[in-house]
Amino acid sequence: MxxxxxxxxxxxxxxxxxxxxxxxxxxxxxxxxxxxxxxxxxxxxxxxxxxxxxxxxxxxxxxxxxxxxxxxxxxxxxxxxxxxxxxxxxxxxxxxxxxxxxxxxxxxxxxxxxxxxxxxxxxxxxxxxxxxxxxxxxxxxxxxxxxxxxxxxxxxxxxxxxxxxxxxxGARIGGTEAHVLSAIAMGVHPPESFGRVHHLPRRRLAEVMAGLRERGVVDADGRFTDEGRVLQQGIExxxxxxxxxxxxxxxxxxxxxxxxxxxxxxxxxxxxxxx
Structure with a gap:
């Protein structure tokens, strides 16, 4: 189904x-x-x-x-x-x-x-x-x-x-992180420019991106790693x-x-x- x-x-x-x-x-x-x-x-x-x-x-x-x-x-x-x-x-x-x-x-x-x-x-x-x-x-x-x-x-x-x-x-992805993952999946780069998050304080966005990098979800350029693609697809x-x-x-x-x-x-x- x-x-x-x-x-x-x-x-x-x-x-x-x-x-x-x-x-x-x-x-x-x-x-x-x-x-x-x-x-x-x-x-x-x-x-x-x-x-x-x-x-x-x-x-x-x-x-x-x-x-x-x-x-x-x-x-x-x-x-x-x-x-x-x-x-x-x-x-x-x-x-x-x-x-x-x-x-x-x-x-x-x-x-x-x-x-x-x-x-x-x-x-x-x-x-x-x-x-x-x-x-x-x-x-x-x-x-x-x-x-x-x-x-x-x-x-x-x-x-x-x-x-x-x-x-x-369940995937330990917060609300702001979810927007970042969506942005990357849609090809928005850098993901911090996505309309749903771009207005947030730069410090907050930097914390979110750092956390995703530490988890191996995104790379240094702000794009999905292989692990990140698997995570995003699993959520969907x-x-x-x-x-x-x-x-x-x-x-x-x-x-x-x-x-x-x-x-x-x-x-x-x-x-x-x-x-």
Whole structure:
């Protein structure tokens, strides 16, 4: 099932990415009063957890630098209820998907079927040890097909993310280290220039790179060693393995049907860069 998990990630991820790349979600959150992108991001993504302290959000999200969550949580909820941010995220994200794929595809039987099968998978996996997935499972599933597809794709994204964190923890790779490994895998050089970490203090980045070199993960030039490639691939393989459980709820015929239904939707989103 690991191949299935990887294929479903490839198909569902472009649906989820509209939340971060397309303008509608940001516009909806700004209209509520969030002063910037990150306020809306932290408030809406963390809202399913309830009004937890920033330390809990930092732990659940894992790969943000120390103090980043605390700049927005709980202040982002003081004047804007978490439920309002959640609703704005759903409205904006669904609107983005509809705009990009077009009215005809949005109203098609194929999309409705994709939403139904994605919902079946999203509701089926064990939640133990899956903090963000369990939190998302407490939310109502939208009735409207495009919103339902986006919501359930996001539930599955958080399920995969929880498993990815477990794989990183098991490999003793922290959040910043994870970004560095991703940067190297994507061919970003030097990895410290990667957009998710380049703003961090130089001393912190130097400590991270030194630690990875001491472990034999990266070489003096900031590229993977053979051991580093094995480590990175092992994390990805385990992430796929841990992401497979939701799809056990679907029969082989349903999986084939889901892939066929999602393929044109995902292709259109990929072509647009989910924007």
């Amino acid at each position: 690991t191949a299935t998990a990887r294929r479903m990630f490839e198909l569902l991820e472009p649906i989820c990415l509209v939340t971060f790349f397309a303008p509608e979600c940001g516009d909806e959150l700004a209209a509520l009063g969030h002063p910037n992108y990150w306020s809306g991001y932290f408030a809406s993504r963390a809202a399913p957890l309830g009004r937890v302290p920033a330390e809990v959000v930092h732990a659940a999200f894992y790969n943000f630098a120390e103090g980043e969550a605390a700049r927005h949580i709980p202040r982002a909820w003081e004047t804007i209820p978490p439920e309002a941010s959640l609703a704005a995220r759903e409205r904006g994200s669904a609107a983005s998907v509809r705009r990009i794929i077009g009215d005809e595809m949005a109203a098609s039987p194929g999309l409705r079927r994709a939403a139904d099968l994605t919902a079946k998978a999203a509701a089926s996996a064990p939640s133990e040890g899956r903090l963000m997935y369990a939190a998302m499972r407490t939310l109502a599933v939208p009735d409207e097909p495009v919103a339902r597809l986006w919501h359930c794709a996001t539930v599955l994204r958080e399920h995969r993310g929880d498993g990815h964190i477990a794989a990183l923890v 393989d385990l992430t796929d393995e841990l992401a497979a459980a939701p799809y056990d709820a679907l029969s082989p015929a349903e999986l084939d049907e889901l892939v066929a239904a999602l393929d044109p939707v995902s292709a259109r989103l990929v072509a647009a860069g989910s924007r």
